[in-house]
Amino acid sequence: MENKLHIYNTLSRKKELFQPIKPPYVGMYVCGPTVYGDAHLGHARPAITFDILFRYLKHLGYKVRYVRNITDVGHLVNDADSGEDKIQKKARLEDVEPMEIVKYYSDRYHTNMDQLNTLHPSIEPTASGHIIEQMEMVKKILENGYAYESEGSIYFDVEKYNKKYHYGKLSGRKIEELIENTRELAGQEEKRNSFDFALWKKADPTHIMHWPSPWSEGYPGWHLECSAMGKKYLGETFDIHGGGMDLLFPHHESEIAQANAANGHDPVKYWMHNNMITVNGQKMGKSLNNFITLDEFFTGSHQSLQRAYAPMVIRFFILQAHYRSTLDFSNEALVAAEKGLNRLLEAWHLVPDLKASTESSVDVKSYEAKCYEAMNDDLNTPMVIAHLFEVAKIINQVNDGKAKLIQEDIDFLKSFFNTFIFELLGLRDEKASGGNDQVIDYLMETILSIRQNAKQNKDYATADKIRDDLTKLGIVIKDTKEGAKWSLK
RNA sequence: GGUACCGUGGCCGAGUGGCUAGGCGGAGGUCUGCAAAACCUUAUACAGCGGUUCGAAUCCGCUCGGUACCUCCA
Structure with a gap:
C-alpha cells in the first residue's frame, strides 16, 4: 500500500512518512473522555481530529482499528485531600451510584459525537471493564523491578526506570529537573520520589469504587488504563496514539514508561497531539471553568454565546484550523465559519444543475491533487478547505455563465466534492434532508x-x-x- | 524556576526563502421592484531590532509580548 501521508510525530518532533507496522492494518488509540461532565468544545477537537485521520486512513485503503477509551475510574482530584476518585466525588455530590454518572455522561457524550458526525470507534473500552488487565500489568512491572509497594499502594519507580530507559523522551523533560521542580502535593509521603506515579492505589474506607487485588482493596492508577487496553486491543506495539497536548505529560510519558517496564519496548510508533481551543487566548478547560459545552453551543444556552450554532458549524470551525495550532473561539469566528460552510454547500447544491459546455475554461481536476497534497501534509484541513472554496467559486462562475466546464468535469466535481466534503471532512449537508x-x-x-x-x-x-x-x-x-x-x- | 510552542491585515486562520492562501467583515460595481445569493474590482499584513542572503513573514541572534505543560485536564 503506497501513500504519501506525512504525520507529525511528537516523539521525533518532525513530520514523518506514515508507514504502518503491519500494512494494510493500522492500529490507532485515542484518549477519550473522563465521563464526569458534559463534553465541551475542547473535547470536540481530538474527536474530530482523529475522526479525520480515521476517515482518511480508511479512504487510503487501510484496515483501521480505532480504539477510544472511556475513563470511568481513577484520576485523582487535586483539591481532594484523600485523593478521591473524580467519578466518586461527583456521585457523592449528586447522591447517585458512580456507574449511574458514568452511564449518563457516556450517553450524552455519544449523542454529542454523533451530532458532530464523528464515526464510531471500532472499540470503545472502559477502564472499569479492564481492572484485571490493569492488575496484570502492575504485576509485570513489579516482577521486572520497576515498581514498589508502599502502604498497600504500588508506585512506579521513575528513577530506577530512567537508569535503563529514558523517562522524558516524549515530553522533553529531564528527570533532574523533575526532582527540583515538581510541586509538593498531599499524600506523597508514601512515594520514594515526588514524580513517582501510582499504578495501584489503596482505597480509603470512604472510597466506594474499589476492587480486590493482591496488594489492597483499591483502584488502578491514572495512566494504566490506556497502556493495558491499548495492549489488549492493538498489541504491545501499535501505530498511532493520539490525544490532547495537555496529556503529553505526564499521561503519555508515563504510558511509554509503563509499556517499557512491562514489555521491554516502546508501545507506539507515532504519537499525535492536537492543540487546545482557547477563549480570549486562554485554554478552554474544566479547571479554568471557562468552558462551553457542546449542548450549549447547539442550543445557544450560554451567556457568552450570541445564539445557537449547528453541530456542523462547530465541526467546520474546528477543521478551518490546523489541529496542531491553538484555535481561538469567538462568536465572530463561529459566524464566519457558518457563512463559509453555507457558501461551500450552496455551491455543492448547484453542481447537479450546471450546464455543460463543449470546452472547459478552467482546470478543475488539478484541485483534487492539491487537496490530497494538503491531506498528506499532516492533515492540513484548512488548506483543503481553502482549495474547496476556490472550486466553489468556479462552480458559481459556471452557474453565472462566466466560466465553462464540459460534462466530464462536472461529473468529476460531483465525486470530488462528495469525497472531500462528506467522506473525508465528514461534513453533513443538513439541508439535504x-x-x-x-x-x-x-x-x-x-x-x-x-x-x-x-x-x-x-x-x-x-x-x-x-x-x-x-x-x-x-x-x-x-x-x-x-x-x-x-x-x- | 524548568521545558515547549506561538506572535500574520478589523476578526478567524494557512503559508517556512522569490509565485494571490482561504473564509468572515469593510469599500465600490454588475444583476434585482427591493432583498438575498452570486460574480467583478479594491483596501488593510507578516511584534520590534539586528544579522545571513541577489532576495526573508519564512533562516539565525537578541528584545518585547502571549500561551501550554510541569497537578486532574481533550
Missing part, C-alpha cells in the same frame, strides 16, 4: 406562485410580506432568473 416532504413541496409551490402573482401585479408589499414571514419560519426565499427558490435555513 429537508424538502423531501411532498406536502411541503406542494405547499411552497403554492405560496410562491401566489407571491409571483403579487409581484406581477406590482403588489410588492404582499410579496415582501410573504418573504419576510417565511424568513421568520426559517425558510429563505431567493429570486433568481429561473424564478423563486426556497431553502430551509
